[in-house]
Amino acid sequence: MKNSAPRDTLDSSFGGFNSSMQRYRHHEPAEYPPETDEFLTMKKILIVDDCHEIRQLVMTTLDFDEFEVFEAANGAKAIEMAQKHHPDLIIMDVAMPGPIDGIEATRRIKSNPETVKCQIIILTGSRTDRRKEGVAAGACDVLSKPFSPLGLISKMEQLLGIAQ
Secondary structure, three states: OOOOHHHHHHHHHHHHHHHHHOOOOOOOOOOOOOOOHHHHHEEEEEOOOOOOHHHHHHHHHHHOOOOOEEEEEEEHHHHHHHHHHOOOEEEEEEEOOOOOOOHHHHHHHHHHHOOOOOOEEEEEEOOOOOOOHHHOOOOOEEEEEEOHHHHHHHHHHHHHHHOO
């Protein structure tokens, strides 16, 4: 028997759990989204951080239906994912293991004709000012950790041209 109650009523009866979990599309690096009109119009965001908890925090911050979210845990994977998925926005950590940190990954992504249009926000927990270095590499902005979720959302909306 089909339940005819509105979805909002069902979601509110469970404390909003269902609606909060379905606010964005999330894909692990190996997954490929189906080719539907919905996916063709969604804004793509790549979250890059070696810390799984930070990636989860950023994903929790995304409170919109128009995002398709991908993850990468290091600079090399970020470059690969950017070339494969052409995200509209990349949220990039600076300090990551391996030979390619967030600044170098940003530099490479912005110097590649295939990915030059990707907007990049750098997140840094560094006590030294990496703002100039990040902007010189091609980032649109550099935010310090801990970051304000509202500040991140505002910056994302600005860069993606989403009405506020």
